[in-house]
Amino acid sequence: MDKTQETLDMFGKLGNQSFDSLKQLGELQMNAWAQLMDKQVAMFNNVLENTSKQAELVTSSKTIEEKMNAQMELSRDFAENMMEKTRESVELAQETTEAYRQWAEKNVETAKQQFETATAA
Numbered sequence: 252m253d254k255t256q257e258t259l260d261m262f263g264k265l266g267n268q269s270f271d272s273l274k275q276l277g278e279l280q281m282n283a284w285a286q287l288m289d290k291q292v293a294m295f296n297n298v299l300e301n302t303s304k305q306a307e308l309v310t311s312s313k314t315i316e317e318k319m320n321a322q323m324e325l326s327r328d329f330a331e332n333m334m335e336k337t338r339e340s341v342e343l344a345q346e347t348t349e350a351y352r353q354w355a356e357k358n359v360e361t362a363k364q365q366f367e368t369a370t371a372a
Contacts, residue, residue, distance in 0.1 A: 265365060272358050279354060283347040290343065294336045301329045 304325055312318040 261365075261369060268361060268365075272354075272361070276354060279347075279350055283343070283350075286343050287340065290336055290340045294333065297329065297332045297336065301325060 305322075308318060308321050308325065312321055
């Protein structure tokens, strides 16, 4: 009966650790998606702002030269902003990859220890 209780305790502990591990994975994913969505919204806002400025430019510029210069300035600002957001998104992807790797390594180590404990018993 003592061995049966040890086995049940071990399975209970394994279940709790599995639940905690999956909870951590879910939190990792939610955090990554929330940050990614923030980046996407910022990029979309950049598009909307640029479109609005384009419309203003059409009505406010007097000469073609004025319009061309303003258009080049808008395009440069837009491209710089998009590149910045793209770099931030790539950094987020790298950070998320590292967090997943650390999570997986931790859980592989935990599983290895549990397997060794179970086989030693």
